[in-house]
Amino acid sequence: MISSTTRLPLRIPELGPYLGKLVTGTGRAPGGLRLDAVRIRLVTRVFERVGEAKRLAAREQRQQAVGAIGRTAWLEAWEEAVAGAADLLVARASRRIQAEAEAVRIPRRGRRRLAPSAADRRAVGARLGSAGAALVPALDAVERSGSAALTAPGSDPAALTGWQEALTTAGRRLEAAWLALEEAIEVESAQWERVASDVARWRRSLWPVAVVGLVALAGATWFGLVLGGYVPPPDWLATLWQQVFRG
Numbered sequence: 001m002i003s004s005t006t007r008l009p010l011r012i013p014e015l016g017p018y019l020g021k022l023v024t025g026t027g028r029a030p031g032g033l034r035l036d037a038v039r040i041r042l043v044t045r046v047f048e049r050v051g052e053a054k055r056l057a058a059r060e061q062r063q064q065a066v067g068a069i070g071r072t073a074w075l076e077a078w079e080e081a082v083a084g085a086a087d088l089l090v091a092r093a094s095r096r097i098q099a100e101a102e103a104v105r106i107p108r109r110g111r112r113r114l115a116p117s118a119a120d121r122r123a124v125g126a127r128l129g130s131a132g133a134a135l136v137p138a139l140d141a142v143e144r145s146g147s148a149a150l151t152a153p154g155s156d157p158a159a160l161t162g163w164q165e166a167l168t169t170a171g172r173r174l175e176a177a178w179l180a181l182e183e184a185i186e187v188e189s190a191q192w193e194r195v196a197s198d199v200a201r202w203r204r205s206l207w208p209v210a211v212v213g214l215v216a217l218a219g220a221t222w223f224g225l226v227l228g229g230y231v232p233p234p235d236w237l238a239t240l241w242q243q244v245f246r247g
Contacts, residue, residue, distance in 0.1 A: 008154045010057040010065055013164045015050055018171030019043060022178045030182040031189025033092060038084040039178065045077035046174070066146040066163075071139040074170060078132050078177065086125040089185055090116050093192035100199040114199060124188060131180035138173040141166045 016023055023043055025036060049069045056065035067073075094116050101114055116124075145163040152159030 007062075007152070008157055008160050010062050010149070010160070011164065012050055012053045012057060012065070012069060013168055015046060015167065015171040018168045018175070019046065020172070020175040022175045026179070026182060028182055030185040031089060031092070033085070033088050033185060033189070035085060035088070035182070035185075038081050038088070041084065042077055042081040042174075042178070045080065046074070046171075049073045049077070062150055066150055069142075069167065070146055071143040074135070074139050074142070074174070078135060078174065079129070081178075082129045082132070082181065083125060085181060085185060086121065086128050089128075089188060089192075090121050090124055093189070093196070096192070096196045097199055100196050101202075104200060104202050106199070106202060127188060128181060128184050131184045132177040134180075135170070135173045135177040138166070138170045142170050 022039060025039060029035070053065045053068040056062075056068055097114050097116075106114070142163070145159070145166040148159045149163035
């Protein structure tokens with residue numbers, strides 16, 4: 001067993017500079033969505049985990065410190081951000097579709113069917129989550145190098161350096177994943193906008209109106225011919241006519 005006194009201090013790098021636009025924001029509103037709250041929550045989660053890791057490392061709780069900023073912590077923060085963005089996107093799409101459906105007077109039951117379903121919401125989340133594909137290998141490297149850093153003696157600083165580099169790489173990959181998420185939201189929003197446009201072009205079927213109109217027109221024409229003496233009235237109409245005038 002290697003004594004803790006033979007190990008190098010477990011220094012956790014500052015990740016803020018490596019998060020880039022995830023910290024500063026991109027100034028965009030992809031698909032018309034304001035994602036600042038989701039972005040800030042993601043950054044906060046990362047900073048919280050870094051702070052916890054530093055606290056644990058200062059107390060020589062090395063394994064807990066490595067775990068605090070390990071693969072699971074990064075993934076949980078990312079998945080929470082994806083879920084938040086997906087909820088915002090689906091809610092906006094639902095409001096847009098419902099507004100268009102109401103404008104063209106689609107019946108209430110039909111409007112309910114047009115609303116995004118739970119399956120739609122899951123599918124949106126899955127498509128947005130794929131923006132983090134490049135993040136996963138970086139987090140795998142964090143996990144591997146973290147295990148090596150825990151067992152490496154002080155005479156092998158490369159193991160600790162490798163872990164620190166894996167963390168900073170994960171920070172850069174998280175920034176890239178966020179930028180890819182914004183692009184994915186643009187694409188997803190455009191698809192839902194096409195759905196809303198299709199709803200806006202909806203027109204109530206006219207054939208029932210046409211049928212009723214033709215029947216009414218035929219009836220009016222026939223009645224006019226009867227009154228004009230061009231067509232003999234049926235017995236029931238003649239009887240009714242006599243009863244009315246006799247009354």
